[in-house]
Amino acid sequence: MSVIENLEPKLVWKHFDEIRKIPRCSKNEEKIRDYIINFATKQNLKFKTDKLGNIVIIKPASFGMENKPAVVLQGHMDMVCEKNSDVVFDFSKDPIKLKLNGDFLTADGTTLGADNGIGLAMSLAILEDDSLKLGPIEALFTIDEETGLTGAFGMESNMISGKILINLDSEDFGVITVGCAGGGDSIIEFPIKTQQISEDIISINIKVSGLRGGHSGVDIHEQRGNAVKLLTRMLWKASSDYDFFINELKGGDKHNAIPREAYAKVSVKKSDKNKFIDVLKTEEKDILQEIKPVDPNFSIDIEDISKLSITLTKDTQNKILNLLHGLPHGIDKMSYDIPDLVETSTNLASIKFNEKNALIHLSTRSSINSSLQDLRDRIHAIAELSDAKVTEQASYPGWKPNLDSEILKLSKKIFKEMYGKEPKVEAIHAGLECGIIGEKFPGMDMISIGPTLKYPHSPEEQLHVSTVDKTYEFVLELLKNV
Numbered sequence: 001m002s003v004i005e006n007l008e009p010k011l012v013w014k015h016f017d018e019i020r021k022i023p024r025c026s027k028n029e030e031k032i033r034d035y036i037i038n039f040a041t042k043q044n045l046k047f048k049t050d051k052l053g054n055i056v057i058i059k060p061a062s063f064g065m066e067n068k069p070a071v072v073l074q075g076h077m078d079m080v081c082e083k084n085s086d087v088v089f090d091f092s093k094d095p096i097k098l099k100l101n102g103d104f105l106t107a108d109g110t111t112l113g114a115d116n117g118i119g120l121a122m123s124l125a126i127l128e129d130d131s132l133k134l135g136p137i138e139a140l141f142t143i144d145e146e147t148g149l150t151g152a153f154g155m156e157s158n159m160i161s162g163k164i165l166i167n168l169d170s171e172d173f174g175v176i177t178v179g180c181a182g183g184g185d186s187i188i189e190f191p192i193k194t195q196q197i198s199e200d201i202i203s204i205n206i207k208v209s210g211l212r213g214g215h216s217g218v219d220i221h222e223q224r225g226n227a228v229k230l231l232t233r234m235l236w237k238a239s240s241d242y243d244f245f246i247n248e249l250k251g252g253d254k255h256n257a258i259p260r261e262a263y264a265k266v267s268v269k270k271s272d273k274n275k276f277i278d279v280l281k282t283e284e285k286d287i288l289q290e291i292k293p294v295d296p297n298f299s300i301d302i303e304d305i306s307k308l309s310i311t312l313t314k315d316t317q318n319k320i321l322n323l324l325h326g327l328p329h330g331i332d333k334m335s336y337d338i339p340d341l342v343e344t345s346t347n348l349a350s351i352k353f354n355e356k357n358a359l360i361h362l363s364t365r366s367s368i369n370s371s372l373q374d375l376r377d378r379i380h381a382i383a384e385l386s387d388a389k390v391t392e393q394a395s396y397p398g399w400k401p402n403l404d405s406e407i408l409k410l411s412k413k414i415f416k417e418m419y420g421k422e423p424k425v426e427a428i429h430a431g432l433e434c435g436i437i438g439e440k441f442p443g444m445d446m447i448s449i450g451p452t453l454k455y456p457h458s459p460e461e462q463l464h465v466s467t468v469d470k471t472y473e474f475v476l477e478l479l480k481n482v
Contacts, residue, residue, distance in 0.1 A: 003100040007465060009472050011125035012118075019117045021095035025081040026147040028092070029053060032077045036124070036141055043128060050156040052143055059127050059137040068135025070162035071482055073126065073475075074433065075119030075169055076145030080254055080457045083110040085209070085261055087459075105463040112461040114453050116145070119168030122472055126479070134479045138162050145169075145433060146256060146457075148185075149396050152433040155440065163441075164407050164482060166475065167434050167448035171218065171456060173467035174419075176411055177448035178402065179427030180435055181217065181342075181365040182372055184395030185255055186379050188327075188360040190320055190388040192353065193313045197245055201267045203308040206231065206280065208251070210297035213260030213458040216347035217365055217430030220258070221340075223330060225295040227251050227262035228351055230287055232324040234300070235264060238279040239321060244268040245311035249320070252350030255363040256431075257457040259350065267308055277302055320358055323386040324351065327362065332375050335367065342429040344371040346379070360388075365429060367398050399435035399446070401427055407445045407482070414477050419470075449474065 007013045024032040033053055040047040040057045047057045055077075061068060081091040087109035097108040106112055123139040126132065138160050142151030170177045208227040228251040238244065244266050251262025268276050284300050291298060312320070329348040335341040344366035351360050362379055366372035376392060383390045402408070408425065415423040434446045451467035454460070 003098050004105065008469050009125065011128055012121045012468060012472055015121035015124040016117055019120055020098065020113055023092050024077055024079055024113070025091050026078040026144050029077045029143050036077070039124060045127060048159065050154070050159055052151055052154045054143055054151045054155050054159060055141045056159050057127055057139045059139070061136045062133040065133060065135045069164055069482065070136040070138055071479055072138045072140050072160050072162040072165040073123045074140040074142070074165055074167045074437070075116045075123060076142045076151065076433065077120065078144055078146050079113040079115065079117065080111050080146050080257060082213070082254065082257055082458055084459050100465070103465050105465050106461065107459065109459050111457065111459060112463060114461060114463040115171070115456040116169045118453070118463060118468060119450060122168055122475060125472070126475070132476065135482065136162075137479070142433060146254070148393070149431060149433055149436055152436040152440075153396065157440065160441065163444055165434070165437060165444050165446040166407070166478065167432060167446065168450055168475070169432060170448040170450035171453040173450070173452045173464070173471055175424045175426055176408065176415070177428055177432070178405065178408055178425055179367070180399045180432040181367045181429050182369060182396055182398035182435060183363060183365040183431050184372060184376060185393040186362045186364065186376055187391045187393065188323075188362070188383045188388050189391070190323060190358040190360065190386060191356060192320070192358050193316045194310050195313045196309050197267065197311055198309065200270050201245070201307065201309075202270050202273055203247065203265065203267045203305050204273070205263060205265050205303050205305050207261070207263040207301045208298075209261045209301065210299045211260045211295050212455070212460060213258045214455050214460070215430065215457040216256045216258050216349065216363055217345070218428065218456065220331060220345045220347065220429065221342050222294050224258055225287070225291045225298055226329050226348055227259040228324065228348055229329050230298070231262040231264060232321060233287070234280050234283045236321045236325045237283050238276055239318070241279060242268065242272050242276045244272070244276060246317050247308040247311050248353055249358070250352050252361070254457065255349045255361055256347070257349065258347060260458065265305065265308060267311055319386045323383065323388065324360070326382050327360070327379065328375070333371060338427060341367070341427060343367055344375055345429065346375055365431065367427065367429070369398070396431060397435040397439050399432060399438055405445050405447070407447050410481060411447055411449070411478055414481060415474060418474060418477060
């Protein structure tokens with residue numbers, strides 16, 4: 001029996017229990033698409049898809065509600081697939097294993113997929129429940145939100161007709177989101193040259209782990225450790241005192257997740273090994289003292305490996321360490337207008353080697369387009385100093401708050417009636433599809449809401465169960481009163 005089988009509202013949790021069994025990593029949404037289309041067919045509801053794979057299911061108005069305006073319920077089908085390195089799990093076929101501890105629902109060493117699986121489940125429950133007396137509903141399910149908002153960008157203009165949109169991808173119950181940051185990625189290709197060394201060396205693997213990682217927008221203000229940056233820092237520190245040779249450097253994975261783990265394969269002279277490791281361990285202690293309040297489990301592990309004689313040349317190694325050490329990560333600017341809102345930041349998301357290049361991926365966000373481009377320009381300038389090539393992927397727009405929004409006014413009124421207090425109204429330092437949808441469909445009146453979800457994009461992802469029922473009832477009241 002599933003640990004969520006008896007939770008309320010039953011229809012929502014029924015669908016979430018099915019969704020968590022379905023592989024749906026970004027760009028591999030075929031099976032979740034099939035589930036949603038099969039659902040529409042069984043419910044005798046009309047649906048349409050576009051060439052990218054976005055889906056809209058149309059539920060006609062209940063009798064007597066035909067004059068109500070159509071409301072678009074929107075969420076994304078994909079999830080960030082992250083796991084701890086010691087967990088055996090195949091996202092292409094294994095169902096997410098759930099753990100319920102009091103009010104907290106988590107997965108077992110992997111991301112939970114409540115971002116945005118719980119939003120999908122709410123939309124499907126509303127579509128299925130024939131007892132609800134509502135106006136027309138258009139349930140929009142988009143693909144590939146997590147790796148580039150591809151579905152929203154490419155959505156065809158005839159997919160939806162409603163002019164009111166409730167996005168179900170927010171992560172804090174009691175907060176109504178009315179704005180978000182835009183963003184864009186930068187890919188640095190640094191040409192690498194290798195050499196064969198024949199000195200009396202020993203090879204070791206250095207692994208950084210124990211970091212919390214998290215969402216590169218929602219969690220960036222906590223200043224959690226970045227495994228790639230910390231590993232670079234230790235190697236850069238050691239490079240001034242000891243001769244060592246990097247064979248490989250790798251860390252991070254998803255552009256919107258703060259790297260939790262990184263490793264380097266390094267060859268060092270036997271006579272220098274212990275002193276070299278002492279430098280790393282000393283730096284480890286210093287780093288832990290700095291980040292202990294947010295990342296108390298940070299550590300490095302060092303183990304001997306088979307001798308590796310093919311290494312980076314000294315010039316390549318020096319340049320790549322300087323480049324990684326100099327590239328920005330974290331908060332760049334706080335908002336002048338909105339207290340405690342990060343305006344501009346970047347996430348040094350990953351590094352990996354191929355045969356010719358070191359590939360470094362950075363993801364930059366800002367609520368101000370000019371600040372976004374300025375930080376990307378600085379990344380470009382730093383990379384050029386290292387003779388690296390930079391490719392800037394297309395940026396996506398932010399969502400400018402509209403405090404005169406009619407759906408916002410209604411949602412504030414209903415929330416206070418239901419819960420006896422005013423909801424918070426805020427913008428977030430993360431990307432939501434609302435920015436793109438608002439640009440694509442001018443005049444769209446939008447809000448974003450959702451249950452409380454902590455630490456998305458990491459294996460710590462945690463859904464607060466008691467807020468799911470409250471959010472669902474809030475959405476239903478909004479739909480009844482719109």
